[in-house]
Amino acid sequence: MNYTLDFTPVIDGMPNLLAACLGTFVLAISGMMLATIIGIGGVVLRTSKIAPLRWLVIGFVEIIRNTPFLVQIFFIYFALPLAGLRLDPTPTAIIALGINGGAYAIEILRGGVQSISRGQVEAGLALGLHKAQVFRFIVLKPALRAVFPSLTSQFVLLTLTTSIASAISAYELTSVSQRIESDSFRSFEVYFTVTAFYLVISWLMMRLFAFFSARYFAYPVK
Amino acid sequence: MSDISTTRPQAEAMISMAGVAKWYGAFQALHNINITVGKGEKIVLCGPSGSGKSTLIRCINHLETYQKGEIFVGGTRLGHEAKSIDAVRREVGMVFQQFNLFPHLTVLENCMLAPMRALKLSKAEAEGRARQLLERVKIAEQAEKYPAQLSGGQQQRVAIARALCMRPQVMLFDEPTSALDPEMVKEVLDTMIDLAREGMTMICVTHEMGFARQVADRVIFMASGAIVEEAPPAEFFSDPKHERTRKFLGEILSRH
Ligand SMILES: Nc1ncnc2c1ncn2[C@@H]1O[C@H](COP(=O)(O)OP(=O)(O)O)[C@@H](O)[C@H]1O
Numbered sequence: 001m002n003y004t005l006d007f008t009p010v011i012d013g014m015p016n017l018l019a020a021c022l023g024t025f026v027l028a029i030s031g032m033m034l035a036t037i038i039g040i041g042g043v044v045l046r047t048s049k050i051a052p053l054r055w056l057v058i059g060f061v062e063i064i065r066n067t068p069f070l071v072q073i074f075f076i077y078f079a080l081p082l083a084g085l086r087l088d089p090t091p092t093a094i095i096a097l098g099i100n101g102g103a104y105a106i107e108i109l110r111g112g113v114q115s116i117s118r119g120q121v122e123a124g125l126a127l128g129l130h131k132a133q134v135f136r137f138i139v140l141k142p143a144l145r146a147v148f149p150s151l152t153s154q155f156v157l158l159t160l161t162t163s164i165a166s167a168i169s170a171y172e173l174t175s176v177s178q179r180i181e182s183d184s185f186r187s188f189e190v191y192f193t194v195t196a197f198y199l200v201i202s203w204l205m206m207r208l209f210a211f212f213s214a215r216y217f218a219y220p221v222k
Numbered sequence: 223m224s225d226i227s228t229t230r231p232q233a234e235a236m237i238s239m240a241g242v243a244k245w246y247g248a249f250q251a252l253h254n255i256n257i258t259v260g261k262g263e264k265i266v267l268c269g270p271s272g273s274g275k276s277t278l279i280r281c282i283n284h285l286e287t288y289q290k291g292e293i294f295v296g297g298t299r300l301g302h303e304a305k306s307i308d309a310v311r312r313e314v315g316m317v318f319q320q321f322n323l324f325p326h327l328t329v330l331e332n333c334m335l336a337p338m339r340a341l342k343l344s345k346a347e348a349e350g351r352a353r354q355l356l357e358r359v360k361i362a363e364q365a366e367k368y369p370a371q372l373s374g375g376q377q378q379r380v381a382i383a384r385a386l387c388m389r390p391q392v393m394l395f396d397e398p399t400s401a402l403d404p405e406m407v408k409e410v411l412d413t414m415i416d417l418a419r420e421g422m423t424m425i426c427v428t429h430e431m432g433f434a435r436q437v438a439d440r441v442i443f444m445a446s447g448a449i450v451e452e453a454p455p456a457e458f459f460s461d462p463k464h465e466r467t468r469k470f471l472g473e474i475l476s477r478h
Pocket residue numbers: 246249251269270271272273274275276277278
């Protein structure tokens with residue numbers, strides 16, 4: 001009951017904590033970019049004429065969405081070396097985040113693509129564009145716009161999920177704060193500060209997405 | 223068909239369909255379609271809803287596949303392989319009932335997309351072409367707007383310009399004025415009439431009988447997936463041969 005707050009270790013560790021925030025940003029942004037690539041690629045394969053490709057994507061999505069991220073990141077971290085590929089924790093975490101976020105992005109984007117009317121595709125084909133060009137130049141942007149709010153929540157979640165990468169000691173906020181906490185035993189002060197930092201990071205991410213949306217999806221619709 | 227096609231100079235057939243049949247699953251949507259359209263000819267295709275008009279013209283640019291018969295466009299045989307489909311689509315423009323402009327592109331960009339991506343024109347060339355055709359459909363001042371900022375009639379004129387930017391030899395229209403408010407029908411029909419005057423080969427699915435009288439070389443009447451009757455407009459309207467045609471004309475003309 002007579003606990004006296006002492007933020008000295010937090011203040012002393014502030015340069016480390018701020019650098020770790022940057023680490024979290026790097027994980028999150030790189031993970032999102034990979035997830036976006038996997039998401040778009042996955043949607044293309046998911047609608048492919050070749051059935052085994054579709055099954056591959058469906059299987060991938062089901063496996064990722066029905067297993068815990070912690071297990072996925074351990075799996076990648078410990079399984080890849082067995083396959084002869086040794087990666088540092090941070091690249092491993094980016095790959096895991098990209099794969100996990102990508103599986104969710106596939107499902108979200110699929111909804112967006114389905115919301116585009118058949119007439120848009122037909123107009124593109126009738127103009128002599130190929131299927132891939134129709135997807136890239138006609139379908140993709142309106143589809144992204146249609147699901148952008150869902151994609152934003154998913155990617156904010158991905159940002160917070162970076163904390164699980166502390167389990168393999170990737171360089172990010174949670175693992176750095178764990179170190180400060182175990183050196184100082186100032187658990188409350190450390191996690192209070194870290195909580196505030198995560199809130200700010202989430203808020204910044206949402207601003208970033210809102211900015212992006214205002215810039216790229218500004219065209220009027222009826 | 224015989225006396226008409228022999229009196230008309232048809233040195234070059236732009237489109238010919240011979241014995242074309244199409245099924246949706248077990249349902250036969252087109253029965254033995256035979257049509258020849260000469261260069262510069264204007265055809266109006268009419269018939270009750272569900273008679274297969276859209277299906278027929280959509281076979282011409284392979285938005286629908288067909289199972290029997292042959293289609294030639296500008297001398298190219300339209301097979302089911304990508305090469306001939308590409309070749310035919312480059313020569314055939316299409317205008318849809320619902321306009322189908324791309325909402326995320328400006329009017330100008332809508333017109334530039336296909337020339338740049340399908341014909342590999344430079345940006346400057348594509349823009350020059352687009353502005354010229356927007357001028358021609360009298361909408362040049364709206365070039366920087368987005369489709370949602372235009373009226374239906376304006377959107378449909380942009381859609382016509384967009385198709386023309388590919389410099390097609392043939393234009394297909396699928397009920398281009400059916401989705402429009404009545405006061406906007408005229409501006410679109412006037413654009414189509416201008417295009418007809420300039421010698422474009424056209425197949426128009428429309429129930430605008432005034433347009434048919436003024437522009438069409440022949441009117442083709444379809445019912446239940448088959449061509450029932452085919453005649454120059456004067457003859458088609460004054461002296462329809464078949465009972466189904468008379469019934470259809472009675473319904474359509476009493477509506478106007
Ligand atoms: N994708 C489709 N699948 C099954 N039946 C179709 C399809 N499209 C059209 N049909 C049927 O084919 C017939 C002709 O349709 P359509 O060509 O659209 O007629 P129209 O344009 O003359 O109104 C209709 O009976 C319609 O129900």
